[in-house]
Amino acid sequence: MSRSEEISKLLKSLTSSSADVEAAAIVDNDGLMIASALPADVEDDRVAAMSAALLGMSDRIVRELGRGLFELVMIRGSEGYTILVRCGPEAVLSVLAARTAKLGLIFLDANRSAKEIARLIT
Amino acid sequence: MIQGNLQDVALSSLLQAMHADSVSGYLRVEGGGVLHIVDGEVVGASTAGAEGYEAVMSLLARRRGSFTFERGSPTGAEPLAPIMNLLLESARLDDEWRRVADYVVRVADRTRVPSDEPCLAALLQWVDGRRTIEEVAHLSGDSTTEIVASVRVGIRGGVLERVRSAESAGSSREPEPDRGFDDLIASARAKIRDGDLEGAAKHLHRALARRPEDRIARQNLRRVASLLSSRSRRSSNQ
Numbered sequence: 001m002s003r004s005e006e007i008s009k010l011l012k013s014l015t016s017s018s019a020d021v022e023a024a025a026i027v028d029n030d031g032l033m034i035a036s037a038l039p040a041d042v043e044d045d046r047v048a049a050m051s052a053a054l055l056g057m058s059d060r061i062v063r064e065l066g067r068g069l070f071e072l073v074m075i076r077g078s079e080g081y082t083i084l085v086r087c088g089p090e091a092v093l094s095v096l097a098a099r100t101a102k103l104g105l106i107f108l109d110a111n112r113s114a115k116e117i118a119r120l121i122t
Numbered sequence: 123m124i125q126g127n128l129q130d131v132a133l134s135s136l137l138q139a140m141h142a143d144s145v146s147g148y149l150r151v152e153g154g155g156v157l158h159i160v161d162g163e164v165v166g167a168s169t170a171g172a173e174g175y176e177a178v179m180s181l182l183a184r185r186r187g188s189f190t191f192e193r194g195s196p197t198g199a200e201p202l203a204p205i206m207n208l209l210l211e212s213a214r215l216d217d218e219w220r221r222v223a224d225y226v227v228r229v230a231d232r233t234r235v236p237s238d239e240p241c242l243a244a245l246l247q248w249v250d251g252r253r254t255i256e257e258v259a260h261l262s263g264d265s266t267t268e269i270v271a272s273v274r275v276g277i278r279g280g281v282l283e284r285v286r287s288a289e290s291a292g293s294s295r296e297p298e299p300d301r302g303f304d305d306l307i308a309s310a311r312a313k314i315r316d317g318d319l320e321g322a323a324k325h326l327h328r329a330l331a332r333r334p335e336d337r338i339a340r341q342n343l344r345r346v347a348s349l350l351s352s353r354s355r356r357s358s359n360q
Contacts, residue, residue, distance in 0.1 A: 002302075002304050003304060004304050004307070004338075008129075028311065030311075030314055030315070030345070030349075031345055032311060032314065032341070032342045032345050033337075033338050033341040033342060033345075034338065035338060036337065036338065040127060040152065040187075040188035044337060044338075044340075044341040045341060045344060045345070048341060048345065
């Protein structure tokens with residue numbers, strides 16, 4: 001199995017682990033999609049661009065306020081969550097979760113997947 | 123209605139299941155393809171650039187994209203071919219494409235193009251003895267099915283001949299090592315990090331020639347195009 005197939009498999013496993021995980025993608029620091037498990041109605045470009053923008057802003061906030069290295073950011077909207085988890089120095093895991101999601105489980109699964117993916121892409 | 127994504131279930135598996143259940147209806151694939159199915163047999167097909175048997179082969183070659191199946195009563199009584207024949211032919215074409223994608227060919231005798239091979243005739247304008255078949259495929263815009271058939275006819279008929287890698291190395295262009303799809307994507311990303319956006323675009327084009335439907339490669343190419351456009355705007359403002 002190639003590296004990209006392994007990453008795709010991990011993403012599929014993450015999205016199928018809970019019905020509350022609606023989509024997941026790996027995006028690099030430049031806004032390039034590395035792998036995705038997105039429904040057909042979710043635009044790749046939008047997810048990649050927003051993830052890169054959120055990563056850039058989060059990285060800067062963490063750095064400027066002396067909080068070490070960026071690890072995770074979560075945004076709650078009225079219809080659900082956007083979670084970004086660092087996957088090594090080059091990429092982030094972006095997860096879209098439903099409003100009803102149990103965040104503890106989502107964080108656990110997302111962090112676990114991010115570690116595995118970081119190992120594969122670095 | 124059934125819907126899903128070809129990443130999760132291959133079109134060949136869907137067709138086998140529909141054949142087993144003898145269902146009738148329309149199987150639509152993202153990007154404008156549709157298969158007409160009567161009692162589990164494919165009786166018609168169309169894509170943006172092909173109809174009938176050729177369209178079936180083109181759709182079976184897709185590995186990504188959403189699909190929907192809707193029950194109905196398509197017109198057309200006769201199957202294009204027995205379902206297993208279609209699936210086996212598709213697998214064979216896939217194998218053949220993998221084999222010829224890295225060939226470098228040149229025109230041996232232009233006058234030997236058969237009159238009933240317009241695709242081969244059109245292909246010759248892109249053949250320069252240095253490009254690989256996948257690069258030619260990308261430039262011509264023809265489907266891999268058409269390219270495979272044309273190259274086969276061309277080589278057998280003496281219109282085309284393969285160029286040894288040593289010969290192509292003597293050309294003006296640096297020969298590139300044979301790269302797999304993942305390598306092409308990885309090297310495109312490395313080039314972006316180095317600021318070589320044109321080089322990245324070239325590698326992504328080559329990756330797309332191997333997997334035209336790949337969602338990630340397409341997104342990456344759009345992103346590179348956007349970065350190139352931003353860079354061009356910046357330099358014109360300076």
